[in-house]
Amino acid sequence: MTSGNLLAVDNLHTYLGDSHIIQGVSFAVPRGKVVALLGRNGAGKTTTLRSIMRLVPPRSGTITLDGKTTEGLRTYELARRGLAFVQETRAIFPSLSVEENLAIAERKAAAGGGWTLERVFNDFPSLAARRNNGGTQLSGGEQQMLAIARALIANPQMLILDEPSEGLAPLIVRQIADLLNKLKSEGMTMLLVEQNFALATEVADDVVVLGKGRVRWSGTSAQLRAADDIRHTWLGV
Amino acid sequence: MGFDPQFFAEQLLNSLQFAMLLFLLAIGLSVIFGLMDYLNLAHGTIYMLAAYLAFSLTQLGGSFWVALAFAPLAATAIGMVLYLLLLKRAETETHLVQVLLTVGVIYAGTDILRIIYGDLPKGVNQPELFAAPVNIFGITYPGYRLFIIGLGLVTQIGLYFALERTRLGALVRAGVDDRQTAETLGVNISAVFMLVFAIGTYLAGVAGVVAAPIFGVYPGMDATIIILVLIVVVVGGLGSLKGAILGSLLIGFADTFGKILLPQFAMVMIYLVMAIVLIFRPTGLLPARRFTGAG
Ligand SMILES: Nc1ncnc2c1ncn2[C@@H]1O[C@H](COP(=O)(O)OP(=O)(O)OP(=O)(O)O)[C@@H](O)[C@H]1O
Ligand SMILES: [Mg+2]
Numbered sequence: 001m002t003s004g005n006l007l008a009v010d011n012l013h014t015y016l017g018d019s020h021i022i023q024g025v026s027f028a029v030p031r032g033k034v035v036a037l038l039g040r041n042g043a044g045k046t047t048t049l050r051s052i053m054r055l056v057p058p059r060s061g062t063i064t065l066d067g068k069t070t071e072g073l074r075t076y077e078l079a080r081r082g083l084a085f086v087q088e089t090r091a092i093f094p095s096l097s098v099e100e101n102l103a104i105a106e107r108k109a110a111a112g113g114g115w116t117l118e119r120v121f122n123d124f125p126s127l128a129a130r131r132n133n134g135g136t137q138l139s140g141g142e143q144q145m146l147a148i149a150r151a152l153i154a155n156p157q158m159l160i161l162d163e164p165s166e167g168l169a170p171l172i173v174r175q176i177a178d179l180l181n182k183l184k185s186e187g188m189t190m191l192l193v194e195q196n197f198a199l200a201t202e203v204a205d206d207v208v209v210l211g212k213g214r215v216r217w218s219g220t221s222a223q224l225r226a227a228d229d230i231r232h233t234w235l236g237v
Numbered sequence: 238m239g240f241d242p243q244f245f246a247e248q249l250l251n252s253l254q255f256a257m258l259l260f261l262l263a264i265g266l267s268v269i270f271g272l273m274d275y276l277n278l279a280h281g282t283i284y285m286l287a288a289y290l291a292f293s294l295t296q297l298g299g300s301f302w303v304a305l306a307f308a309p310l311a312a313t314a315i316g317m318v319l320y321l322l323l324l325k326r327a328e329t330e331t332h333l334v335q336v337l338l339t340v341g342v343i344y345a346g347t348d349i350l351r352i353i354y355g356d357l358p359k360g361v362n363q364p365e366l367f368a369a370p371v372n373i374f375g376i377t378y379p380g381y382r383l384f385i386i387g388l389g390l391v392t393q394i395g396l397y398f399a400l401e402r403t404r405l406g407a408l409v410r411a412g413v414d415d416r417q418t419a420e421t422l423g424v425n426i427s428a429v430f431m432l433v434f435a436i437g438t439y440l441a442g443v444a445g446v447v448a449a450p451i452f453g454v455y456p457g458m459d460a461t462i463i464i465l466v467l468i469v470v471v472v473g474g475l476g477s478l479k480g481a482i483l484g485s486l487l488i489g490f491a492d493t494f495g496k497i498l499l500p501q502f503a504m505v506m507i508y509l510v511m512a513i514v515l516i517f518r519p520t521g522l523l524p525a526r527r528f529t530g531a532g
Contacts, residue, residue: 055417079423091418094526095410104407105422154423 005064006031006158006189007052007083012061014051021047023213024061029158034180034190036204036221038197038235043210045193046088049162052191053078053085066157082109082157086164088193090147092135098146099131105150113155120149141172148179158189165196177202197237201225209234246374248493254382256489257389261444262462263469263481264396265437271413271476271525272430276332277324278339279316280441281463282346287312287445288454289350292359301364301450309442316438317431343459351456361449385447392440396478409433413476413525465492468507472514474524483522487514 005028014022022044029035039045051058054075063070065081073081093101102120121128124145130138138146144164151159164180165173173196180203184190194200201207201221209217209224211234217227224230231237266280290311291304299307319342327335367380400406411419412426419426452458465488473484487510495506514521520528 053421055421074425075417075420076423076425079421085421087418087421091415091421093411093414093418095414096407100407100411103404104411104419104424107423150422 004030006066007191008062008064009048009052010062010064012048012051012063013059014047014056015059016047016056021213022051022058025210025213025215026061027208027215027218029189029191031189032187033205034184034192034203036192036194036200036207037210038194038200038207039210039216040234040236041195043234044213045210046162048210049085049160049191049193052160053083079154079156080107084151084154084156084159086147086151086159086161088162088166090143092138092143092146094134094136096135097132098127098135098138101135101146102127102150102153105154107154109155109157113152115152115155117153120153124149141168141175144168144172144176145179148176152183158191159183160191162193163195164192165194165199173199197231197235243376246376247378248497249490250373250378250382250386252490252493253486254385254389254489255493256485257385257392258444258448259462259466259469259489260389260481260485261392261440261447262466263473263485264478265434265441266466267470267473267476267481268409268413268433268478269430269437270470271527272409272416272426272433273328274332275324275328276335276339278336278463278467279319279324279342279346280339280438281459281466282343283312283316283438283441284445284448284462285350285454285456285459286315286346287442288361288449288458289354289359291361291446291449292354292454295361301362304361305443305446308446309439312442312445313435313439316442317435320431320434343463347456347459354454354456356456358453358455360453361446363450381450385451388443388447392443393478393482400478405429405432410525414527465507468511470521472511472521474518474521475528476525477523480521480523480525487522 007029009028010026012022012025013020025044025048027035037045037048047056050056052063054070054073065078065083070078096104099117102117106117121131126142127146127149130142135146136143148161148164164176168176177199180190180192184203192200192204201224204221207219207221207224208215209230216234217224217230219227262280262284266277269275269277287308290308294304294308295301323342324338327338363381367384369380370377371380371383373383400409408419408424408429411424412429416426469481469484469488472487473480473482488507491506491510492503496503499505
């Protein structure tokens, strides 16, 4: 059933320098579903996401988007084909205002999605109040909201999020969980990397557990909650 | 020698005029580096090439204005071809490789132009429109040099608005901040870079044409000025318009007044300015944020 998969990663191998970091990872993200990619520090989660976005070149393996290989595509072409990547560092441009951070990412998708500058400022009032501020004058939580809004305004087919809750206060983490749940209910496909087990299993339909560069387990969120040994061995929770 | 206010005013204007010339060269070098981490010293060759093209155009009967209209464009076209065929190969190499390659281009360019035009300096007449001296601040000052000051100011203001107020400017700033993230948002940074490269190269060509009536056109004129331009970029800070403006003003003044105060050691003044700035601000006075070291 590959036709239902928006993104499919098959036998991915990636090296950083001489280190073989991703060692044959395969998983798929079905359209309209949320898949969480979990694993301990250094498991290779970020490297997997960066390989999908071709910010690091995979050594081998195939990655398909919408059934078509992404081989030979550049990062910006993947973005234009509908992959929106919210990085672990949030990566807000310090030289750009909040509004400019959003404006350079705005794109109207054929499929629609309806995200515009107005809608972002309507749905994220804290960003509207600071639209002319420098992007890095925001608090950590606001920067994360800006990073997610900047991904949405491209009206992507799929959101790829790298630890959106990292380093944020519980109240903000709750807001982010609510936002992700809302996006999910609107049908947004997501690939979510998280260290926050509760958040990840609350939002995700399916979970892929990475350990030392390989897939160690995969199943549904409910199955993972029941699989104590997997959680202890590969997630430490 | 007592203090002569008229002499002083004249030197101030000379400093300003030289600063504008340095700026026209420095802005391209600086933003090309800011966007792509490419240290392109062949930028100087474009300056010299445009000056020679201006000489040829005026020899063929064209006016200064014809030369100013076409020589920078032709030099830009040649610069783009040079980039795509040769310089691009060093995009992912270290700065040392880039310097070696582009210094090689400087040598080759100088020799090629020497073979075509010979060793002797050539002249380009200044435009008649600005031939008459102008009375300003109680002195008579060459109109042509005022024209260069005006051209520099207009360019700076234009670039400021382009960078701060347009979408393309925001893309350039984003690319200088973080090229990879800009790509993840769908920005084709290579295309933005080629456009920036073209504009920077064009301005270097403009500098070559407007410098020709003052300094003359000779083989090696690029090496003389590119050292100063590098210092401008280092002092001003990498990748920023404000840095290039401030750096060129400082070095323009240091060069002009250094030649007056210490005629035998004109460069000493410049190195002194550079040393003082770098001791207190190792990344230069107003670098783009990526180069402030604050992350
Ligand atoms: N430039 C590099 N060269 C070699 N190894 C690297 C390099 N960068 C990262 N690594 C290693 O690659 C492994 C995977 O890193 P990655 O960032 O993908 O992990 P992660 O699962 O995202 O971890 P975290 O939860 O801490 O973000 C780590 O063991 C890390 O030490
Ligand atoms: Mg990570």
